[in-house]
Amino acid sequence: METVKDVFENIVANLITAIIIGFSAYIVLYYRMSGINQAFRRLIHPKRRVFALHDLQINSINRLETSNFLSPISEYEREILVKLHAARNGSNPHNGICIRLDSLTSVSNDKNQVTAHISKVGFFDFIATNLTAYPANAPILSFRSQIAAAIRSFRSFGIIQQVLNETQKYGQPTKVEDVLENRSLANIIAVSILIIDSTGRIGIVERTTRVAVSSGNYGATCAGTVSNVDFDCENPFVSCSLREIKEELNLDLESLNFDGIVVPKQKMQPIFLYHVSVDQTWEELLPVIQQARDISFETDALYAVPVDQAVKFASHSRMTDTAAYQVWRYAVKNGHAHRWYTTLLFPFDLSCYLVPWKLDK
Structure with missing residues (x-):
């Protein structure tokens, strides 16, 4: 026959077991939902995060x-x-x-x-x-x-x-x-555009938490999804890119350089890559950009990053896989092949490349 002491010990043992199980479950939950493993993706080289x-x-x-x-x-x-x-x-x-x-x-x-x-x-x-x-x-x-x-x-x-x-x-x-070839994936097309100013600085944006995809992350200067309005255009991908540049940055561009297609291993979404150079500095473009239709909804901050610092910036920021790859590849093609893992070992101040502005939220 169980004594009061035995019953008490069983209750305590069950309580401790429940606490351990609950704590373990929360650790797993926190890991899955805190974004920690997303932050650790910086430890993976960009070319290993995408198919290209x-x-x-x-x-x-x-x-x-x-x-x-x-x-x-x-x-x-x-x-x-x-x-x-x-x-x-x-x-x-x-x-x-x-x-x-x-x-x-x-x-x-x-x-x-x-x-x-x-x-x-x-x-x-x-x-x-x-x-x-x-x-x-x-x-x-x-x-x-x-x-x-x-x-x-x-x-x-x-x-x-x-x-x-x-x-x-x-x-x-x-x-x-x-x-x-996977017919069970919707595989909607997106575009990602790097814009380089007259001094050779790449525009990198910090996305707001209001956007539906990749919210709160750093991304290429401009990005968007190819939609119904682009479908019948001569080139739907260029049409989408130019439209997104106008909506997000209020810039009227006419041509872009096509850099290929990537599929990030998260989302598995086909993304068309482009880059273009403009003949003004980001500071000169600011008054125009601040009048863009979607700027306050899409963008929290704009960074003007010299191409020789682009790999360092990408490795130290919470950048989308596509943008990290796109920035890394552009820098490498322009002769600035910093070693990705080496840059992670040294501190890097992102804020020194912030273009000062104030948006009405």
Whole structure:
């Protein structure tokens, strides 16, 4: 027969076990939702964070009437995942029409001359597939929000697993073409543009926490998603780039240099890279930039970084994988091949490259 002492010891033992399990669960939860592992991505060289295709020329555009995308879940299940994403990121995404990159096919025997096959899908399809199967782990800082997100994730576990099962049927991607062949991923196209001023300084922006994707991170001078308004343009990718530059920076540019396509291993989203030089300094452009339509919503800060300091800046900032790769590659191509891991060993002051301005939030 158990004594009072035995009962008490059992209660204490069970309580200690519960505390240990609870603490361990919270450590895992905190790791997943605090953004710590996202910060550690700086320890990975940019070229290992993306799949890349360079030396391409888009010879023609084939607009498909029906997309190759096959949603692995129902519309109702998709809405559940969108609500989970919105809760985790504190955003209110809009389900606009986006453009999917269905495939790239070579023209004749020249592998560098390609036809881009594109179609229309919804932004919510992207959230429910790419961002679900390959999440970027945006930080959730408050304990209450972490618990709420964990509960939502638990409730959505079956749907998430279904998305994972369907996307994994196509195998583990090892190159850009593998990602494009996965019909369970929405693969909406984005653009990323580096703008270099007349003194050779790269514009790098710190994104606000209000944007739906890559919020709070550092990115290229301008970025955006190819949308329905670009679909019928002669070159939808250039059209999107010029439109985003106008909306975010209020700059009217006419031409861009195409640098290839990358797919970051988080999001698995095809992104077209461009760069362009302008004949004014960032300080001279500021009055124009501050009048941009989307500047206060998209951008918290602008940095003008000399190309010889660009790799150091990228390695010490919370930069998106695409932007880190794009900045690193541009610097290397211009003769500034700093060793990525060596730069991490020494302190670096980002603020000295901040372009002073004040925006009405």
